Amino acid sequence: MTDTQRAVSCGNCSVRRLCLPAGLSQGDIDKLEQITRKKKIVKSGESLFRTGDPFANLYAIRSGSFKSAVIAADGDTQVTHFALPGELLGLDAYSGRVHPSYAEALEDSSVCVLPFSQLETLAQQVPALQQQIYSIFSEELKQENDILMLLGKRSADTRLAALLINISSRYARRGYSASRFVLSMPRTDIANYLGLTAETVSRLFSRFQKEKLIRASGRDVEILDLIGLSEVAGTHCGYEGEG
Amino acid sequence: MTDTQRAVSCGNCSVRRLCLPAGLSQGDIDKLEQITRKKKIVKSGESLFRTGDPFANLYAIRSGSFKSAVIAADGDTQVTHFALPGELLGLDAYSGRVHPSYAEALEDSSVCVLPFSQLETLAQQVPALQQQIYSIFSEELKQENDILMLLGKRSADTRLAALLINISSRYARRGYSASRFVLSMPRTDIANYLGLTAETVSRLFSRFQKEKLIRASGRDVEILDLIGLSEVAGTHCGYEGEG
DNA sequence: ATTTTTGCTTGATTCAGATCAATAACTGCC
């Protein structure tokens, strides 16, 4: 076994506790690794899959980050998700056998390729894996509901504050600083995701800085006052999400 | 076997093609029925489950309709879903072992009670059932993405038009008229779901009537001009959803 | 049958965030 292949194993993956192997025995992880031999590099701005692509694989993010988005009939797009290491992409493609959304790397990223038919077969034999798949689906649904709340009822400042706290706590889970991080997405993507315009997002960044809630320079963000920011977000953690 | 029990069988259920049994062989459906012995009646306004209830069952709607909603830290609620016969409720509770949302009957309704641990075990033995569960999860995610588009970028009239078309096509799938139906939810719920106020929704109903797109009297709705309504919705079917 | 409640509609006014517009800063890239 070469070093390159070793690098793909779950055992030495920094996000194994957040990803599919979570809760599996070593023996089951070995089986999972056997169907996850391929790794894929996706450069910043490139697509992992596009809307309409046939569904064959799920993708587990190893490193980097992605946005996923849907495209309406009129060509308009809506960013639906910012995905970080350990998260799965492509789950919404199962029922239609085609990807209804697309995923694009926000920075140079790498993913594990999971052929779904094989994963399905393995899950049939490994209850813990099946449970983990249900769990990931379910968690995803739960989070979407929280975003619906954000878009349905919340003011612009609340939305941005909630996003910053959410991203912060997700980075923290992955072993990075919760208070200082680099946003991998442009303002336009943040705005689109939050149902706002880039101008409004920019103004809010300025306002949050004036209010000493954050310090921001471009995509570099430092949270100075988590309590204050949480008050703006109207909650005590992300949008009740992961954290 | 009594008549009451017979009534619970999938075989004579009008929505079996949309529900869990879809795609299963008769033998597999029999097995499914064995774990689905209980049926539950939920009266209008009553809860099927509440936020925070421990997760034990999934519920398949036999008749009637439900709204599900999440409650924010400040007590504010967001309606996340209107569920019709054949649809499953409770999927978002799996990962946390607790219901993160609640489900309330919009009219007198009945559901099949599916103990999840037994369903899980059965799915392990019946690949077609496992696939159907994945499919339902996946479909749900897909639809949430379409709602995100609606809430993120669309104007009030577009949102309501899309909802009307979506509900119409879902009724049609269940064998009811696509052009004439009774909304089971009050205006406030429609407004909340669409991220609007009840006043705005009411004004839009009036406007759509003036424009001869619909005829509405309270919750009784008739679609007069599907093409016109689709133009307002900016799409050719529901929010790209089920239809 | 009459009061109370709940749900729906309509009008007047306000405001948060969009839109339009102009710079400014940053990122490659010759």
Add this chain to the structure above:
DNA sequence: GGCAGTTATTGATCTGAATCAAGCAAAAAT
């Protein structure tokens, strides 16, 4: 290092939907 093309900030203005405020209809309660 300088130029072209993004990406971000800031300002002025506008507008769609919220909010505030009645009034009305239908259903539930007395």
